[in-house]
Every structure is written in structure tokens, then in C-alpha cells.
Amino acid sequence: MVFTALTMVLTPGPNMIYLTSRSISQGRRAGLISLAGTGLGFIIYMLMTNLGLAVVFVAVPWLFIGLKVAGVAYLAHLAWQALRPSGRGVFDVRDLSRDSTGRLFRMGLTTNLLNPKAAIMYLTVIPQFIDPQRGHPLLQGLVLGLLQIAVSLVVNALIVMAAGAIASFLARRPSWATWQRRTTGVLLGTVALLLAGEVPDRARI
Template sequence: MIPFDTALLFVSVGLALALVPGPDNIFVLTQSALHGKIAGVAVTLGLASGLLFHTTAVALGVAVIFQTSQYAFVVLKYAGAAYLLYLAWNAFKASKSQLDDDRPPAETVPKLYLRGLIMNIANPKITIFFLAFLPQFVDPLHGSLVAQFYQLGALMFIITVIVFGVVAFAAGALGDWLKASPKAQIWINRVSGLVFIALAAKLVSTNK
């Protein structure tokens, strides 16, 4: 079991990291502005769930593969970039009619969750970051290391949901303005597409 003071320090650092503006924040913001608060929460849960994958990779030693194997690292990052470009293409093709409802269709919510999940999992840099970050907060004297890793992963999940959830609700408030302005709808779709392209370019350009 992780001591309270260690958990408190981890939460403080985790909050600071989550609050730093970055690709994930922007992704949640654009999807919330486009599809509403529920969509933003779905994307947030997807991104946060991806952190549990990276936690598992670290706990089971899989992260070492991405750190030591250039091939595995390159395959995963290019697969992630290809998926992001696919999302960009869909964003550029999106029409005004897709934003007419107050909330996304029920079948769209799982897709948005999956979108956030795949985006997070397909970034090997996060696994490597977790490999360097999480071990600093575990200690064999406090029990199973695997259990401690999952405790930290759960804390990071909660932190991400809270911070990104606030972003989702704030951006979702733009919905009425977007529905009242067809030009704004098209503009935000284009911005969303550019965000996906930028994320793909950043992922491709990263090195271990």
C-alpha cells in the first residue's frame, strides 16, 4: 500500500502534469465543442482508460520492449499517426448537419470513447514516460510493486478524469453558439482536423 504522503506527492505532480496545456487537452476541448459535454466526457474516459494500459505495461515490464526495441516503438507510433490522420480526414469531411443535435447519438459515445482510448494507447512515449515516472513513487517495503503501480495508475486515472472533465464541460458550453452559427461549425471541424494532423506529425517526429 502506498503511504499517504507518497500518494499526496504523486497527486500534486499528476495534477500539475494534467493542467499543462497539451494535445490531449486540446483534443477534449475540440470534441466537446463539436459534440457537446457528453462527448467530451466520453473522450476523457477513453484517454484516462489508456493510462491503465500504460500502467499495466510498466507493471508487467512490457514498457521495456518499447524502450529497447526500435521496431516496436516505430510500428506503434506510425499506427497511431495513421489513425490520427484518419480522424483528421473525417473531421474535414464533417458537415453542419452532424452538429444539429443537443447531444451526440447514443452510438457515437462509444466511438468517441474508443477514439480517446486508441489515441492514448497508440502513443509509446506515454509508456516510456510512465516507465520513468511511476517507479519513483513505489517502494518494495510497502508491499507488492505491481499493486503499487496499479494504485498510482488509478490515481492518475482519477486526476485525468477530473481535469479533462472540467475542460469538457467548459468547452461543451460552446454548443449553443456552434448550433446557431453554421460557419462556426465548419470552422471548429477544420480546427479539429488540424489538431489531429498536428498530433500525427508530433507522434511521427518523436524519438525514444
């Protein structure tokens, strides 16, 4: 479970891109405040899933399908932004407006709630690790969810703290920055293709 959570968080996505951009443009404090909002988003997903509210996606399948299609489209857009000749990488410096503490928190929360990776983690990945023979499924789901949140927050906090240094390092080495951008684009495109392959299967259920 820890390896799966680590793989998911290390794959560039909306959360990483937003947190990195905010940290570079407004400082580590802004990045950590945004990360707090992201953490709340994970808690909301965890509670929804384990308390059974996610059954709505089963009762109304097109909602889940729509979420996945939107997620695929967004990831494909991010991949194109990174791969196109004039594209930018995760650690490229961006000119963003300076936001208040409240707005930083809300943006972190919103970014995560709209993040297809978070939805997929709680709706399809974590349930695979629950074994009814090992105890109450609800308790297992909460423990696994908290484990995933801990891994995500620690890794993203390290990224936030190092974002400025990494951006400066890449700025002095254009060729490294280009390969970083291309790698990010390929990873995002791969995730988008994998998710796109699952949409028809879900639609036939």
C-alpha cells in the same frame, strides 16, 4: 506533471472526439459511461508500464514503431477530416446509433487502448518524471499514473457535461464553428507531425 497531463488531455484526439460525439448524440449518461471505459484503459496502461510488461516494446521494437506509425496515420486522418472544406469539428452533431451500456463502456475502453496519446503518455512521458533518489520507482510511477488519470477523467467529464451546450452554441454561430474546426485540425496535424518526427529516431535504436 499536472501541466503536462492537462496539455495532453486538452489536445483533441480519439478520446475527446469519441466522448464528445457520444455525449451529443446519446446524452451525458452515455458520455460518462464511455468515459468510465476510457478510465479503465488508462489503468491498464498504467499497470502494464509500472509492472514492466511494456518491456515487450523494447524486446520487439517494431511493435512500438508500428503503434506509433498507426497513431500518426490516425491523427493525420482526423486532422484532414477537420480541415477539409466539408469537414466536421469536434462538437459537430453526429448521427450515431444508440448503443447499450455495455457497448458504450467497451467502446470507451477500446478507443483509449488504441489511442496513441495514451501509449505515449505512459511509455515515454511519465517515466521522465520518475526520480529513483526520491523513492521506489514503482510507487512513483503508480502515483504519477493515478494523477494523470484523475486529471484526464475530470477534464473529460467536464467536456462530456458541456458538449451539448457547446454544440448548440457553435451551431448558432457558424463562423465560430469553422474556426473551432480549423483549430482542431491544426492541433491534430501538429501532434501528428511531432510524432512522425520521433518514429525514425526510434527505428534507429
